[in-house]
Amino acid sequence: MSDDFDVIVMGAGPAGSAAAKRAADLGLTVALIDRSVFPRHKLCGALVSPRAHTAIADVHGTKLPDDMYLASRKVAFKWNGETLREIEAPYDLTYTMRTDFDHWLQRSALRAGAVNMEGTRVAEILDKENALLLEDGRRLTYGVFIGADGAASPVAKHLFGQAFDNDKIAFAFETEVDDPCAPDALMSIDFRIVRWGYGWNFPKRATRTIGLGGIKSVDQDLKTLMNRYLVNEGVDPTSVKIKGAHLPGGDYKVKPGRGNVLLAGDAAGFVDAITGEGIALAIESGALAAEAAAEAIRAGHPARADRTYFAKVKPIQSELDKVRRIRGIVYAEAFETHFKSRLTESQWVASSFFDVLAGKTTYAEVEKRFAQKAFASAIKGITAWPAKLRRRA
Numbered sequence: 001m002s003d004d005f006d007v008i009v010m011g012a013g014p015a016g017s018a019a020a021k022r023a024a025d026l027g028l029t030v031a032l033i034d035r036s037v038f039p040r041h042k043l044c045g046a047l048v049s050p051r052a053h054t055a056i057a058d059v060h061g062t063k064l065p066d067d068m069y070l071a072s073r074k075v076a077f078k079w080n081g082e083t084l085r086e087i088e089a090p091y092d093l094t095y096t097m098r099t100d101f102d103h104w105l106q107r108s109a110l111r112a113g114a115v116n117m118e119g120t121r122v123a124e125i126l127d128k129e130n131a132l133l134l135e136d137g138r139r140l141t142y143g144v145f146i147g148a149d150g151a152a153s154p155v156a157k158h159l160f161g162q163a164f165d166n167d168k169i170a171f172a173f174e175t176e177v178d179d180p181c182a183p184d185a186l187m188s189i190d191f192r193i194v195r196w197g198y199g200w201n202f203p204k205r206a207t208r209t210i211g212l213g214g215i216k217s218v219d220q221d222l223k224t225l226m227n228r229y230l231v232n233e234g235v236d237p238t239s240v241k242i243k244g245a246h247l248p249g250g251d252y253k254v255k256p257g258r259g260n261v262l263l264a265g266d267a268a269g270f271v272d273a274i275t276g277e278g279i280a281l282a283i284e285s286g287a288l289a290a291e292a293a294a295e296a297i298r299a300g301h302p303a304r305a306d307r308t309y310f311a312k313v314k315p316i317q318s319e320l321d322k323v324r325r326i327r328g329i330v331y332a333e334a335f336e337t338h339f340k341s342r343l344t345e346s347q348w349v350a351s352s353f354f355d356v357l358a359g360k361t362t363y364a365e366v367e368k369r370f371a372q373k374a375f376a377s378a379i380k381g382i383t384a385w386p387a388k389l390r391r392r393a
Ligand SMILES: Cc1cc2nc3c(=O)[nH]c(=O)nc-3n(C[C@H](O)[C@H](O)[C@H](O)COP(=O)(O)OP(=O)(O)OC[C@H]3O[C@@H](n4cnc5c(N)ncnc54)[C@H](O)[C@@H]3O)c2cc1C
Pocket: 010, 011, 012, 013, 014, 015, 016, 033, 034, 035, 036, 042, 043, 044, 045, 046, 047, 048, 049, 120, 121, 122, 148, 149, 150, 151, 153, 154, 172, 173, 174, 211, 245, 246, 247, 264, 265, 266, 267, 271, 276, 277, 278, 279, 280, 282
């Protein structure tokens, strides 16, 4: 087997498998490296949004098998344990287990021709030589190297000194509770159990996945809040195994890569800072990284892959800018009472939430509609117009 590849992808999560699949489909030689042997565990609520399903169909050419998820439309909005409202989503929300899901995505990339290098760690990145040194001593060379190696990305660290500023990104705790769920079981989101984040209780075929995520640097003890949340959800915290991980929403890389080294998915910080959703953006950015690699390699300038890639991910980044702005409003303490009443009553807030998850609307559109609504209600609130603005008879 040759040790020289057009593209080497490090990390076989949703981003890496999408990059490897798209690169192989474009006729490139690809190696897909992961330190784990699949199937492997990954901490995640694993709500696969309609947008993620669209990305899966686009990149992997087929839909996720029905037996790999539980579908439900039932949603409850909660506020520190109090149920504000139960509603019906306008479409199926689907919940999977990442062990099976990621294995399925990885196999799809391997079937397309990517060379499987699971259970392998990269010992050194020799980017000046376009080469990687593996722990077993093997040396691989590449035209373009894609770091899809998650929130703690060693590739991002290699390029920028650190993967992320942990004060800016979220941290999440999560557990699996043995509680097989029937189709159409209720999912709930608690918007006030934690500040600058939320708690989730997602139904799965064999378990319920319960977790919460928020910003640690706003001075809150997330572990204590997680225990309180579990009690609220009827679970004894001492009876379950709780794990934690960073969620890099809120600090994406403006330039996700350098030369012929590109970052995709969590490694680039492509996570929605309000919903915490990262699977869809991982798949989309992984595929875009592979396309940029193919274009640069075909043009005979692999080192220019970064420019092509930066242009391709601009729409994702400007969307994430909007998310950050809207998050500042939604989670601001001054807005709390208003947000709670909107969650309880507003059809518009609920439908915006579902439309964003479905990829049917953008945050730019939500922001626009929000501004119009705020303006309309501000106008309604004006009982006496200033004399200058009064229409003359
Ligand atoms: C608690 C929690 C809940 C979440 N819930 C949701 C949700 O409900 N819906 C949603 O859409 N998103 C959710 N997310 C976000 C989602 O998990 C990520 O956005 C998504 O996994 C990103 O995919 P990725 O391929 O970029 O990275 P990952 O899935 O993290 O994959 C990275 C891969 O790189 C490999 N790797 C790392 N280092 C090395 C190395 N040195 N050498 C070789 N391989 C390496 C890892 O083994 C891993 O397989 C959640 C995240 C957390 C932490």
